Amino acid sequence: MAPRIATSAADAVAGIRDGATVLIGGFGNAGQPMELIDALLDCGAAGLTIVNNNAGQADAGLALLIKERRVAKIVCSFPRQSDSWHFDAAYKAGEIELELVPQGNLAERIRAAGAGIGGFFTPTGYGTMLAEGKETRVIDGRGYVLEAPLHADFALVKALRADEKGNLVYRKTARNFGPVMAAAATHAIVQVSEIVPAGGIDPEAVVTPGIYVDTLVTITGENP
Numbered sequence: 001m002a003p004r005i006a007t008s009a010a011d012a013v014a015g016i017r018d019g020a021t022v023l024i025g026g027f028g029n030a031g032q033p034m035e036l037i038d039a040l041l042d043c044g045a046a047g048l049t050i051v052n053n054n055a056g057q058a059d060a061g062l063a064l065l066i067k068e069r070r071v072a073k074i075v076c077s078f079p080r081q082s083d084s085w086h087f088d089a090a091y092k093a094g095e096i097e098l099e100l101v102p103q104g105n106l107a108e109r110i111r112a113a114g115a116g117i118g119g120f121f122t123p124t125g126y127g128t129m130l131a132e133g134k135e136t137r138v139i140d141g142r143g144y145v146l147e148a149p150l151h152a153d154f155a156l157v158k159a160l161r162a163d164e165k166g167n168l169v170y171r172k173t174a175r176n177f178g179p180v181m182a183a184a185a186t187h188a189i190v191q192v193s194e195i196v197p198a199g200g201i202d203p204e205a206v207v208t209p210g211i212y213v214d215t216l217v218t219i220t221g222e223n224p
Contacts, residue, residue, distance in 0.1 A: 003166040003210065005195065006217040009039035012189050016040060016154055019072075021049040023110065023155040023181040028078075029057050031174030033158035033191050035219045037061045040070075040156070047072045051110070051150055053103065053177065054078040055087035066090055075150065077103040100130065105147055107180060113149035114183025114212075121146055155185035159208070162192045163201045166210025175207060182212045189215040 006012035013036055016022065022040070026032030041064055050071050055078070056063030065071050067086040079087055079098055090096040101109065102124045112120055121144035125131050135146040157178040160171040168190060170178055182188040190213055 002164055003162075003190075003213045004215045006189075006215050009035045009191065009217055009219065010042060012036060012191070012215050012217040013039045013043055013045075013154075013156070015187070016043060016045045016048075018045055019047045019049075020045065020153040021051065021151070023150075023152045023157075023177075023185055024050060024052045024062060025155070025157040025174060025176070025178040025181050026061075027053050027173045027176045028081075029061055031158055031170075031172065031176065031178070032061045033156045034061050036156040036158075036189060036191050036217075037065060041065055041068060046070045049073040049075065051075040051106075051152060051181075053106070054081065055084050055098075057081060058083040059086075063087070066096065069095055071096055073097040073099065075099040075101055075106070077101055077106050102130070106150070107177065109147055109150040110177070110184045111180040112147075113151045114180055117149060119146050119148050150184065152181075152185045153187065155181040155188045157182050157188060157190045159190050159192050161194055161196060161201065162190065162213070162216050163196050163210070164198045166190075166213030166216060167201055167203075167206045168192070168208040168210075168213065169201060169205050170207055179208045182208045187214045188212055189217070191217050191219045193220075194218060 126143035159168040
């Protein structure tokens with residue numbers, strides 16, 4: 001089935017409800033679907049669990065969701081940076097919950113959700129506070145921690161181009177988390193610079209197959 005073509009970013013995110021778990025692509029602000037995040041801010045959804053590489057930067061994108069106290073919990077790898085002041089303020093006030101996940105584990109937990117994997121053992125975090133309360137096992141003399149998949153209700157992803165069937169190609173940093181997030185979410189919402197006819201993307205170049213994409217929206221005039 002072809003994805004729905006939304007008329008605007010606001011239309012694309014209109015179904016996101018209070019309390020939803022939302023995966024947001026990008027690597028910091030680079031490759032982040034800014035227009036979709038702005039639309040999510042405007043739609044009023046609150047109590048969100050956000051999964052992202054970091055906890056927002058400066059006064060753009062995810063940082064603004066945190067500033068407006070729309071995020072109840074964030075799952076990320078890099079919560080504190082020189083410009084993460086909105087997260088710092090919310091966390092110190094006890095207004096946001098943090099689940100800290102090493103970046104490789106974060107990517108693999110998301111990938112596991114999309115692949116239907118029930119969990120995986122990793123050496124990262126073994127013997128540290130990050131392993132507390134989790135199953136551990138020694139395999140071939142090395143300690144491992146059992147990590148669970150990270151499922152989500154929605155994914156907000158930025159891609160360079162899509163065809164009418166939802167097949168995607170990415171540009172640079174947007175590819176870091178976009179493909180695994182699109183596969184892991186119940187509903188993947190993708191902003192692109194253009195939508196081309198079916199067949200307009202070389203099948204060998206497709207990164208995310210259209211079967212994982214539920215909603216597309218074209219954002220014109222953006223830096224791809």
